[in-house]
Amino acid sequence: MSPLPEPPPFPATMPTSFSHLISILPWQDWAALALFFFGWVGYAQFASHRAKVESTLLASTNHYRRLWMVQVTHRDQRIVDAAVTQNLASSPSFWASTTILVLGGLLAVLGTNERASELVKDLPFAARTSMLVFDVKIIVLLAVFVYAFFRFTWSMRVYSFGAILVGAAPNVDVFDSGEADRKAFAERAGKLMGAAAESFADGLRAYYLSFAVIGWFVSPAVFAIGTLAVLWILYRREFRSDVLAILRPDAS
Incomplete structure (x- = not known):
């Protein structure tokens, strides 16, 4: 019986391949891209944490969602509640459909990258880059909109779950008799509606x-400044907006 062949040695070209991958973009682009993703993830974590200790748009509206579900337990005719749930679900449905069109457009641009790259180069102040770098920027945009599509479609599904929960709510006399826990139902249904809104x-x-990301086609500096500007706008709207001052439960 012949001995088993020795496994091939670990390829020595991997470091070269990794360095080639890094060299696709200049360090300024990598820095701006890292700021974008870390800023995005970091802000999402920050907003989620601060919502537990400070009023945000989502936290304030979640308060009213729970009140809404409490009102559901006090009425037998829930046609209005079903209509409101359907209306809420129509927004993520619209945005999901729009995102499909955006993704199709970006894929079309990716398929005709030469002409698109030349068009971008003709724009004032646009960075002169290779087609490979241009493709990377389009792929990053694709990733952003794919994520948005999944969040919108999940929001649609969670709203449908909420509609089922509202439809399955016991009658008023069942809650009044204590056979069903009014507070527990309102809390669960409110959290479900809140999860749909968060998505x-x-x-x-x-x-x-x-x-x-669109600013990246101009320069990495515009990309970085645009990222910080968008995060600041998001912070102002979620934590310091006039609408939030009105929606706060303790607002006078």
Whole structure:
């Protein structure tokens, strides 16, 4: 019986391949891209954490969602509640359909990268880059909108779950008799509606940040400044807006 062949040695070209991957973009582009992704993820984590200790748009509206679900338990005719749920689900449905069109357009641009790259080069102040770098920028935009699509479609599904929960709510006399826990139902249904709203907000946040990526076609500096500007706008709207001052439960 012949001995088993020795496994091939670890390829020595891997470091070269990795360095080639790094060399696709200049360090300024890598820095701007890192700022974009870390800023996006970091802001999402920050907003989620601060919502537990400070009023945000999502936290304030979640308060009213729970009140809404409490009102559901006090009425037998829930046609209005079903209509409101359907209306809420129509927004992520619209944005998901729009995102499909955007993705199709970006894929078309990716298929005709030569002409698109020449068009971008003709724009004032646009950075002169290779077609490979141009493709990388389009792929990053594609990734942003794919994420937005998944968040919008998940929001649609969660709203449909909420509609099922509202439809399955016991009658008023069942709650009044204590056979069903009114507070527990309102809390669960309110959290479900809040989860749908949070997913929808994530998709909108991706749309906001896509404008920062568009600045990348001008220069990495514009990309970085655009990222910081969008994050500042998101912060102002979610934590310091006039609408939030009105929606706060403790607002006079």
